[in-house]
Amino acid sequence: MNTTDHIIHASGLVKIYKVAELEVVALQGLDLEVARGEFLALVGPSGSGKSTLLSAIGGLDRPSAGRLIVDGLDLTALTPAQLSAYRRERVGFIWQQTTRNLLPYLTARENIELLMTFAGRSRRERRAWADELLEAVGIVEKASTPITQLSGGQQQRVAIACALANRPKILLGDEPTGEVDWETAQRVLALLRDLRTRYGLTIVLVTHDPRVAEQADRVIVIRDGRTSTETRRDDGSGNGVSAMTGHSARARAAEELVVVDRTGRLQIPGDQRALAGIGRRARVELVDGGVLIRPVEDDRIAVPTEETTGDQPHHYLYDGDVASEVAASMPSEPLIEVRGITRTFGAGARAVSALRGVDLTIERGTFVALMGPSGSGKTTLLNIIGGLDRPTSGSVVIEGQRVDQMRSDDLARLRRRIGFVFQSFALLPTSSAFENVELALRLSGQAPRRRWDARVRRVLAAVGLTDWIDHRPYELSGGQQQRVALARALVTYPRIILADEPTGDLDSRTGRRVLTMLRTLCDQEGVTLVMATHDPAVMEFATTVYHMRDGVVVGCEQGVTAR
Structure with missing residues (x-):
């Protein structure tokens, strides 16, 4: 590929966030080139710098050092006004959270036209282009429908249309399929490939879902703020990524290669380094025209075995006396019984039935997964079980008490016995990870206070955040914020945990670690877990899986009984 074919060129990119006396290095001399018309996926663990890189490419954040050329413009040299014009005219954004993409009180068409209004387009031009985009994303019949009445998948299609409102050359997506089920995600990805061909787009997506990454022409793994490995998929034509379009690109040979940056640095993938026994130092030798990397004998680390590589944690989150109390309070009757639950939002012609007669029985100490496409009613059901919402009809019984008939003060006491993990994190932005988790203990009034510090540190360590304990939410990646929210739910020793997509922002390895911990x-x-999710990995951990569609339970299957 010729250098002139690159629409994005990053060289030695550094980004340092400074808060008071604290410095966080998000990018550490990153190099990257993206060809025009390419579909690129950026993957890597939480906190690796993926979203920071995307924000820099999109002109939302300035690098601290290095060069970043996008479509012929040096973003590091642009004035604020020029950056604003760049964001408006050359790039489109798709965010994971719908609230960042769309205004809920406007219709689909109005959301698209609003962006063109800011760009000074005429009314006739706005209407014609909005209708063309709605046709292109396949929901022209929903043009006059308010966003709140669309399913998650439909909202994401509108978000894509909004991203294209000002005819950008580059489409950037940060986990654009993170809040939809895999069936909907496949439709979204197929739509993106079609739009790339139709409008000549370059697409760069950040994702932690390997199935999404497999749809891209090229996958770049970022670790510790640098490009680590690269996977290209060859369709057999010998033309590389420029020839890879449409569904025919899916069946391609792939090979993961280590990326060597301009200074000669490379990152050896952690699993390969561990299996080779390489510690902090390595011996480099030239052998038959290649480079051989060997461990240094006096620095060799123990090669992991099956006994040492398992994800099973060797600690308990609950103290012994609390665990005994939970286990002792397990009579034979079900913990939660849901009977004939319905929930209707709105009235008349605008009424939306989120739940249409749901029956569930949840035993104590089980891991129950609610699975189904976006808009199937999973989150609404969780909110009703947890007393955050009331059903239109039907009953919810927890430990013999009718939750749907409780007074406000009784509901507040019930919620103090439940750990909630919200999809939106709901963290206090000015408080550290430690303070956000400790807040749950303060609100619950649990004693003794002298044990709070140790308890907070214990749950943060369990979710892998020991090194981030004093960081505030804006200093954490989305996946790290999700783990803070999970730690906050666990810190009060809840007997019931209600979790809404708790692995939605986590890379696959961290997600499995969290699921293993929850199953333990x-x-x-003896904790009871009810999780709304579309993550297929949950099937390996849940004891019971309820499948939902259009507000009803359409199937139930038993999962694994012991781990």
Whole structure:
């Protein structure tokens, strides 16, 4: 590929966030080139710098050092006014959270036209282009429908249309399929490939879902603020990524290669480094025209075995006396019984039935997954079980008490016994990770206070955030914020945990670690977990899976009984 074919060129990119006396290095001399018309996926663990890089490419954040050329413009040299014009005219954004993409009180068409209004387009031009985009994303019949009445998948299609409102050359997406089920995600990805061909787009997506990454022409893994490995998929034509379009690009040979930056640095993937026994130092040798990397004998680390590589944690989150109390309070009757639950939002012609007669029985100490496409009613059901919302009809019984008939003060006491993990994190932006988790203990009034510090540190360590304990939400990646929210739910020793997509912002390795920890709480400490999710990995951990569609339970299957 010729250098002139690159629409994005990053060289030695550094980004340092400064808060008071604290410095966080998000990018550490990153190099990257993206070809025009390419579909690129950026992957990597939480906190690796993926979203920071995307924000820099989109002109939302300035690098601290290095060069960043996008479509012939040096973003590091643009004035604020020029950056604003760049964001408006050359790039489109798709965010994971719908609230960042769309205004809920406007219709689909009005959301698209609003962006063109800011760009000074005429009324006739706005209407014609909005209708063309709605046709292109396949929801022209929903043009006059308010966003609140669209499913998650439909909202994401509107978000894509909004991203294209000002005819950008580059489409940037930060986990654009993170809040939809895989069936909907496949439709969204197929739509993106079609739009790339139709409008000549370059697409760069940040994702932690390997199935999404497999749809891209090229996958770049970012670790510790640098490009680490690269996977290209070859369609057999010998033309590389420029020839890879449409569905025919899916069946391609792929090979993961280590990226060597301009200074000669490379990152050896952690699993390969561990299996080779390489510690902090390595011996480099030239062998038959290649480079051989060997461990240094006096610095060799122990090669992990099956016994040492498992994800099973060797600690308990609940103290012994609390775990015994939870286990002792497990009579034979079900913990939660849901009967004939309906929930209707709005009235008349605008009424939306989120739940249409749901029956569930949840035993104590089980891991129950609610699975189904966006708009199936999973989150609404969780909110009703947790007393955050009331059903239109039907009953919810927890430990023999009718939740749907409780007074406000009784509901407040019930919620103090439940750990909630919200999809939106709901963290206090000015408080550290420690303070956000400790807040749950303060609100619950649990004693003794002298044990709070140790308890907070224990749950933050369990979710892998020991090194981030004093950081505030804006200094954390989305996945790290999700883990803070999970730690906050666990810190009060809840007997019931209600979780809405708790692995939605986590990379696959961290997600499995969290799921293993949650399953251990169910098996060994008697906690009951109800999780709304579209993550297929949950199937390996849940004891019971309820499948939902259009507000009803359409199937139930038993999962694994012990781990």
